[in-house]
Amino acid sequence: MDGSQGAFIVNTxxxxxxxxxxxxxxxxxxxxxxxxxxxxxxxxxxxxSVIADLGSPAFPESSGLAFTHQQFSTSGTASMLRDNVFRNGVGVAVTASNRLDVIGNRFVDGSKTAVLVKAARDVRIADNIVSQRTGTHGIKVTDSSSQIDILHNVIIDSPGNGILVDGGATDVRISRNLVGKSRLAGVSVAGSACVAITSNFVIANGSRGIAMRSVLRGKVEDNHLIANGSAGLAISGQSDHAALLVSRNIFKDNRFGLSGARLGELSLSANDFERQLPRIADGEFSANLGELLEFVASSKPGEFKLASTTSEGGELSQFSAVDLARCVAKKRA
Structure with a gap:
């Protein structure tokens, strides 16, 4: 396409x-x-295919490959991106759309977020390699997106967060990814609900391995959190009843294992801190470190529960009421 003439393609x-x-x-x-x-x-x-040198950063709709306003599409065919190379472009943006698979692609040297999901539903991002030293984040999910799967990806050298979920996203599954050497956090979740982070390797990120802030009904389970520049897991800004389960994670060589402020309702179970000693806890966790170590050493079944009273309630206006009610009901079922 001739960029000097302002060329672009709109497909309906x-x-x-x-x-x-x-x-x-x-x-x-x-x-x-x-x-x-x-x-x-x-x-x-x-x-x-090879998608190269495409996309303008001003709007998501002008990304290299962009999908928008497809919620009510009657097409029986879903969009799909499989086994492609995206090079030196703005990447993929999915805005106000339903049903898209982004599978087995490689994103190299992008100038923005490699895959942006905004106000979208039923999107699967799996088996991709994201390796770009420029741009912003590896994968971002925001603006009340729901039913999003981020599975089996390799995300290396992100200049921002490897994976970022925020803006009222619900029902997001982040599983079996390798996220390493991001400048900020490996996985950062803020202002979202029903987010499950399971079985990931989160290694050598510049800041926190996994960061959870103002998350309703979250789960951090079976992850390897290794050599991150700050805490392996950081928890903050939780409301009083924002239940968060942290179980069966392995902490190794992070600056701290756990860091927290305003922890809300937190349950810890069967986490491995043996290779994190002596730097296990920072922030509000420090006050409970003795009891936590005693619980871990005793090998007792069950959960070690913490609860801190907060002065802040969760901000619910950013959520879709329907999606939030559905995901909470599903977790309780």
Whole structure:
């Protein structure tokens, strides 16, 4: 596509790109690069292709490959991105859309977030490799997105957070990813609900391994938290009844194992701190360190529970009432 002429593609039908290359011609305008936007009843399926030099950073809709306003699409075909290479572009943005698979792709040298999910539902991001030293985050989920799976990805060298979930997102599963060497946190979750972070390797991130702030009904389970620059797990800003379960995680060589302020309602169970000694706790956890170590050493079954009274309630206005009610009901069932 000719960037010097302001070229772009808007797809409202069925578009397939298979084993091809889609890029911009040299000499594109400095403030504009071509992009492919799929909207309304459109569906785009891209496989085994190279997507290079596409996307303008001003709006999500002008990302290299963008999907928007598809909630009410009657198309029987879902959009899908599989086994592609995205290079030197703005990446993929899914805004106000339903049903998209982003599977087996490689994102290299992007200038923004590799995969942005905003006000979207039923999105699966799996088996991708994200390796970009520029841009912002590896994967970001925000603006009341719901039913999002982030599975089996490798995210290395993110200049921001490896994975960021915020803005009232609900029902997000982050599982079996390798997240390493992010400048900020490996996995950061804020202002979200029903988020399960399970079986990930979170290694050598510049700040925290996993950060949980103002999360309703969260779970951090079976993760390896290793050599992170701050706490392996940091918890803050929890409301009084924001239940959070932390179980069967392995902490090793982080600056601290646990760090917290305003912990809310917290349960710890069967976590391994043996290779984290002596730097196990910081913040509010320090006051309970003796009891926690005694509980761990006793090998007692059950949970070690902490509760701190907070002066703040959870901000619920950012959530979709329907999605929040559904995810909370599902967790209780």
């Amino acid at each position: 039908g069925a578009l397939e790109i298979i084993g091809a290359r889609l890029d911009a011609t040299p000499g594109a305008k400095s403030d504009f690069r071509p992009f492919l936007l799929t909207t309304f009843a459109g569906a785009t399926q891209v496989s085994r």
